[in-house]
């Protein structure tokens with residue numbers, strides 16, 4: 001019986017290509033078949049880059065034919081959130097504003113995966129400009145959660161999580177400003193990591209909140225995510241992103257180190273947070289038990305200012321978004337309203353027609369919050385809260401190596417079920433603080449909810465630049481949870497056969 005691509009890990013695909021068990025072009029074709037078969041249900045993709053995929057795969061096969069050593073992700077199918085530039089594709093940010101925007105160059109994060117031999121399958125859906133937690137605010141179409149097509153995949157990297165969960169690709173990149181990699185990973189039952197701020201270059205990724213944004217990988221296994229991260233940091237600091245830092249860590253080498261004797265923090269009061277579902281609470285206890293069974297010490301810690309994180313984030317993030325999105329003025333970038341008599345009219349109509357509702361809401365909020373008199377009342381205190389939260393983490397990480405907490409207060413919900421924007425903002429309660437402090441965080445599938453039968457992810461957070469060690473904890477959790485490599489039911493094996 002031929003294997004299907006979705007059964008294989010990134011390492012197995014690269015090894016199979018290197019040994020000649022199958023060619024990279026065969027893998028690319030299998031991924032294209034899987035996408036053709038499955039994406040009508042998930043609608044995870046905005047563009048499928050068939051030509052680029054086949055050309056990249058052919059280059060890998062040519063290397064092998066020439067007897068050269070193959071790179072670590074040789075032939076591995078990947079796709080990218082559509083806020084990342086890839087030459088030969090459009091970069092739309094799921095917005096009418098950039099509907100026809102052709103990538104003028106390739107983002108560093110994308111290029112590094114290509115340099116590692118990965119096969120680019122295309123661009124993935126997202127909430128418009130990454131504002132949101134459902135992917136329903138894409139200007140083009142919603143994406144469906146592979147675990148239930150009436151459900152949201154989460155967001156804003158919902159296309160990335162859904163494509164991975166449905167086995168359309170092995171790996172995807174997402175971006176995380178307030179939880180946008182981890183929350184959809186949790187809702188779709190896959191692994192998603194937000195590395196420490198500065199670990200992955202954002203050059204060529206359309207900015208949302210520049211002091212918060214971080215790019216990271218999603219996969220069905222911790223090992224796949226670790227391999228992707230190795231590729232993302234290979235080549236060192238990117239001089240084209242001033243926040244990028246050199247990162248010498250090997251994310252694979254210590255993956256299976258024992259966690260015996262290590263300390264994992266829990267924050268009991270978080271489990272009493274309003275809106276936290278009973279099944280997520282049960283899953284968190286289970287995760288703690290699983291880590292304890294492997295010899296970790298579970299220690300109570302507190303992040304006293306975390307309660308203010310949402311308020312601070314929804315001041316800082318809109319302010320930065322307002323500043324970053326000012327460039328879409330209908331002149332140089334993006335949609336340009338035709339036939340306007342004056343420049344002012346052209347700018348205002350281009351922005352009014354180019355942006356959808358949530359993008360407008362964020363920018364108007366940012367403009368207001370930065371205006372004189374208001375700035376002192378909100379932006380300044382939000383920055384002070386940021387300092388306090390960062391100090392809370394520093395204190396906690398003196399006592400523990402990682403902190404365990406939920407990723408999302410609930411499992412996936414139905415499209416349109418939450419219409420109040422503030423209610424959606426509140427659901428970011430567990431993810432936002434690590435963007436505020438800049439430390440690393442990952443979501444790992446733990447179990448299916450006892451009531452819903454839907455995946456629940458646990459979040460592990462670690463100190464800044466301890467990303468490799470965080471992955472060791474994530475791997476320990478994965479090992480004990482038997483969710484590794486899971487493809488959403490109903491998708492496994494649909495197309496994507498490898499001869």
Ligand code: GLN
Pocket residue numbers: 130131132133155156175176177178179180181208317428
């Ligand atoms: N849900 C958060 C927001 O809407 C996070 C988004 C993100 O991380 N890009 O701002």
